[in-house]
Amino acid sequence: MRRASERPSPVSGGAAIFQRVYTRLGCRGRPPRFEVEFYPYANLMHTIRLREEAAHVRLSDALRGAPSAVLESAAAILLSRIYRRRAPSEILGAYRQFVLLPRTRRRVAALRCARGRRVQTGPRGHIYDxxxxxxxxxxxxxxxxxxxxxxxxxxxxxxxxxxxxxxxxxxxxxxxxxxxxxxxxxxxxxxxxxxxxxxxxxxxxxxxxxxxxxxxxxxxxxxxxxxxxxxxxxxxxx
Ligand SMILES: [Zn+2]
CATH class of the missing domain: 3.30.2010.10 (Metalloproteases ("zincins"), catalytic domain)
Structure with a gap:
């Protein structure tokens, strides 16, 4: 059974963050309707999918509880990718710092492990059994x-x-x-x-x-x- 925290959940204020960054990157035209959720990826990854008027965004739930500057960075990374804009480096810094924190790295490693698959290798390694x-x-x-x-x-x-x-x-x-x-x-x-x-x-x-x-x-x-x-x-x- 999955734990409650293992399900996708909306990012509160997520749409506003993406709107803001959309403008800040100088993207033209009417912005899509952003739907932003935390998603239990087995790794630190984020995705964005444009469909008609909506942009479906999934942020790794390892970002849950991260400061809004980090979410803005993540938004800039995703939006710059699909709209081919250059994200200013000062907006990306927060994300880079967050990812390098030992706490974040441990958390991501634990996600990877807990959401990983059954190991197939068996107990015998090359050196240690x-x-x-x-x-x-x-x-x-x-x-x-x-x-x-x-x-x-x-x-x-x-x-x-x-x-x-x-x-x-x-x-x-x-x-x-x-x-x-x-x-x-x-x-x-x-x-x-x-x-x-x-x-x-x-x-x-x-x-x-x-x-x-x-x-x-x-x-x-x-x-x-x-x-x-x-x-x-x-x-x-x-
Ligand atoms: Zn332990």
Missing amino acids: LAPMFTGLNRRYFGGRLHRPRLGWSNRTWRAQFGCFDPALDQIVMSRWLDRSSVPRYAVEYVLFHEMLHVKHPLRAARCGIEAHSLRFRLEEKRYANYDRARKFLDRLP
Whole structure:
């Protein structure tokens, strides 16, 4: 079942923003009737479709709650594309900054994960095999009682997120980026352990990367023997 927030919803004031930017870009003629909604894309993407008198706009719902300057930027990007106008760079800046925020990047990565597909890869990577790793961690930290979801590697290399537990698909997906000999085993184990804690605390799981983890979760995470080393390794990454 989809959560309520997973459905498209109108962007309040969206039409006015698009009207304003339409004028600001110097588009000629009568503007279309703008219908603007947030849409649960699996990525940070936005679309505009002109049909007769109306322009149907879908903004990634990762922009929900973004300042109106960011929505104006997004409007400028879309309108400049279909009306072939150059958007002034000062109007695009807000969007660029917003996209680069660590918070936005985590959020987008989480959307990509939660709205992604069932992983097809299986637990065995080129370097690391997640199945025995899971069994070992389960024995050491969960008394061997943790349910084992499907385990796999992401098809693409995620940079903003190392792993993700998706309770709807009952799977842990690890970033392919970790499956390299230059990444130490304790760092991979730590990421898997973190996702296993999400399996243990399923209520918080779905929003990994969107909401902060609870204090209890953070304390429990520190039980991992190589916690400090692993954090240090992962935090140092560019
Ligand atoms: Zn998490």
